[in-house]
Amino acid sequence: GDSVTxxxxxxxxxxxxxxxxxxxxxxxxxxxxxWYVQYPGEGLQLLLKATKADDKGSNKGFEAxxxxxxxxxxxxxxxxxxSDSAVYFCALESRGGKSTFGDGTTLTVKP
Amino acid sequence: NAGVTQTPKFRVLKxxxxxxxxxxxxxxxxxxxxYRQDPGMGLRLIHYSVxxxxxxxxxxxxxYNVSRLKKQxxxxxxxxxxxxxxxxxxxxxxxxxxxxxxQYFGPGTRLTVL
Numbered sequence: 001g002d003s004v005t006x007x008x009x010x011x012x013x014x015x016x017x018x019x020x021x022x023x024x025x026x027x028x029x030x031x032x033x034x035w036y037v038q039y040p041g042e043g044l045q046l047l048l049k050a051t052k053a054d055d056k057g058s059n060k061g062f063e064a065x066x067x068x069x070x071x072x073x074x075x076x077x078x079x080x081x082x083s084d085s086a087v088y089f090c091a092l093e094s095r096g097g098k099s100t101f102g103d104g105t106t107l108t109v110k111p
Numbered sequence: 112n113a114g115v116t117q118t119p120k121f122r123v124l125k126x127x128x129x130x131x132x133x134x135x136x137x138x139x140x141x142x143x144x145x146y147r148q149d150p151g152m153g154l155r156l157i158h159y160s161v162x163x164x165x166x167x168x169x170x171x172x173x174x175y176n177v178s179r180l181k182k183q184x185x186x187x188x189x190x191x192x193x194x195x196x197x198x199x200x201x202x203x204x205x206x207x208x209x210x211x212x213x214q215y216f217g218p219g220t221r222l223t224v225l
Contacts (some may be wrong), residue, residue, distance in 0.1 A: 028155060033211045043201055043216035097142045097207045099214055103153035
C-alpha cells in the first residue's frame with residue numbers, strides 16, 4: 001500500500017537558519033503530495049501542495065518540489081522564524097479520497 | 112464559514128463509559144474522516160465516509176463506530192471506552208468531486224480514558 005516516510009525529529013534550529021525536512025513516498029501512480037502544519041493545540045492545516053511531477057508548491061517562504069525520479073517531496077525554507085515552530089506532516093493523496101500521512105516532524109526554532 | 116468544528120474539545124471518561132464525538136462541516140463536502148493522533152505515530156485513520164449514509168473502516172476501526180446520517184455531520188462513537196483510546200481525535204473533510212484534494216481539519220478533541 002501507499003506509505004510516507006519523513007525525517008525523524010525533533011529538529012531544533014536557530015532563527016534565520018536553513019530548514020530541510022525530508023519526505024519520501026511509495027505509491028502507485030502519481031498522487032498529489034502535501035505538507036500540512038500543526039501549530040500547538042490546533043488541527044492540521046495545509047501548508048503547500050503539488051499535483052504533478054516537477055511541480056513546486058510554495059507558501060509562507062516554504063517550498064517543496066515533487067520529484068518523481070526520487071519519489072521525494074522535501075520541505076525547505078531559507079530562513080526560519082520562531083513562529084515556524086510546529087509539527088510538519090508530509091502526506092499523499094491515496095485512492096478513494098483518503099490521504100496517507102507521515103509520522104510528523106517537530107520543529108523548534110530558538111531566538 | 113466555520114469550516115470543520117468538533118465537540119467537545121476535551122473529555123475525561125472512565126473505563127467502560129460511552130461517548131459520542133461530533134464533527135460538523137459547512138463546506139458541503141462529500142468525504143469526511145476520523146483520525147486519531149498519538150505521540151510518534153502520526154495520524155491514523157479510524158473510519159471515513161464518502162457520502163451521506165455511507166461509512167467505511169480505516170486503519171484502526173476496532174472499538175469505534177460511526178454514523179453519517181446528515182451530509183454535514185460525522186459522529187464517532189465509543190461504546191465502551193478503554194485506556195488505549197486515550198488520544199487526540201481529529202475530524203477532516205474534503206471533496207474530490209469538486210476538484211479538492213486538500214483535507215480540512217477540525218481543531219481536535221482531547222480524550223482521556225482513566
